[in-house]
Amino acid sequence: MKTLIARSLKFEAGVVKVLDQYLLPHQQVWHECRDVATMSDLILTLKVRGAPLIGLAASLLVAYLSEQGEDKVTIAHAINTLEATRPTAVNLMHAMAKLRSVLDKPDWQTQLVTTAEQLFEEDAALCDRMATIGATLVNAGDNILTHCNTGALATAGVGTALGVIHHAAKQHRNIHVWVDETRPLLQGGRLTAFELQAWQIPYTLICDNMAASLMAAGKVDKIFVGADRIAANGDVANKVGTYNLAVLAHFHQIPFYVVAPVTTVDSRCLSGEQIPIEQRERAEVTGVSGSFGHCQWAPDNAEIYNPAFDVTPASLITGWVLDTGLYSASDVESGIFSLG
Numbered sequence: 001m002k003t004l005i006a007r008s009l010k011f012e013a014g015v016v017k018v019l020d021q022y023l024l025p026h027q028q029v030w031h032e033c034r035d036v037a038t039m040s041d042l043i044l045t046l047k048v049r050g051a052p053l054i055g056l057a058a059s060l061l062v063a064y065l066s067e068q069g070e071d072k073v074t075i076a077h078a079i080n081t082l083e084a085t086r087p088t089a090v091n092l093m094h095a096m097a098k099l100r101s102v103l104d105k106p107d108w109q110t111q112l113v114t115t116a117e118q119l120f121e122e123d124a125a126l127c128d129r130m131a132t133i134g135a136t137l138v139n140a141g142d143n144i145l146t147h148c149n150t151g152a153l154a155t156a157g158v159g160t161a162l163g164v165i166h167h168a169a170k171q172h173r174n175i176h177v178w179v180d181e182t183r184p185l186l187q188g189g190r191l192t193a194f195e196l197q198a199w200q201i202p203y204t205l206i207c208d209n210m211a212a213s214l215m216a217a218g219k220v221d222k223i224f225v226g227a228d229r230i231a232a233n234g235d236v237a238n239k240v241g242t243y244n245l246a247v248l249a250h251f252h253q254i255p256f257y258v259v260a261p262v263t264t265v266d267s268r269c270l271s272g273e274q275i276p277i278e279q280r281e282r283a284e285v286t287g288v289s290g291s292f293g294h295c296q297w298a299p300d301n302a303e304i305y306n307p308a309f310d311v312t313p314a315s316l317i318t319g320w321v322l323d324t325g326l327y328s329a330s331d332v333e334s335g336i337f338s339l340g
Contacts, residue, residue, distance in 0.1 A: 236311065
């Protein structure tokens with residue numbers, strides 16, 4: 001496999017390497033990954049995160065295992081195991097399905113490597129297409145609100161929603177970004193702020209529950225978020241807290257855009273009600289952990305509800321920015337996302 005380099009994932013010197021996103025922004029630690037158990041753990045503990053990047057990291061590992069001479073049964077088991085790590089993000093399933101589809105070919109080992117390389121390079125290209133399309137929606141002087149992390153850390157390219165902001169900032173140079181901290185794991189505070197600072201894009205970090213007052217004060221012009229799965233009817237599963245923003249944006253009449261690659265569309269999923277929502281560990285809510293250590297504030301026996309995602313109905317979404325174009329509510333109602 002040839003050398004592949006992205007912001008938080010790379011294949012070089014014959015090894016898959018991932019940047020530990022749980023330790024950012026204070027530590028930049030790269031992990032080498034040579035087996036399924038290690039990659040599964042990196043994904044489950046959010047050291048590897050972001051719907052597109054999860055699929056790519058898993059794909060590179062499968063290709064690596066093929067190059068190491070693993071047999072077809074072992075490879076098939078690896079694909080199944082990795083596919084099961086995160087049930088909501090459909091990009092992982094798409095990538096694993098691509099790899100699985102070549103296992104019956106005579107040259108399946110070569111095809112696995114070629115497919116993994118193509119997935120990586122295609123992701124970088126489609127990020128640029130999304131960013132270019134989405135940037136046309138941004139005006140000079142806009143104050144943009146975003147949630148979670150959707151930048152270069154989460155993809156092989158410039159990102160999805162944050163990629164739009166990156167391209168818009170290059171064009172206008174005077175936009176400002178409100179960054180939701182994104183409880184409970186603070187992907188906004190740790191990762192989005194880290195990326196915007198590196199890109200020298202003006203931003204202000206806020207607690208999630210401050211967004212409503214900003215909108216009421218007229219300080220938010222547009223909202224851009226990513227997606228982990230888009231149903232055929234346009235409903236969107238994204239990091240928990242996205243639905244809150246959509247409801248608030250609808251009330252305050254603020255445009256609300258979803259930015260995601262077309263591989264995030266699940267045409268077999270008729271609506272958001274059918275999207276499985278991952279439930280995560282209680283420790284993520286009872287306290288906070290990171291490169292700074294751990295702090296627990298809740299009682300040891302506190303009951304915890306911790307969904308990783310929520311579902312935003314299509315009726316609250318102004319537009320869907322995919323690498324294939326900008327889609328309106330009427331486009332979605334006509335069945336554009338139900339095409340397999």
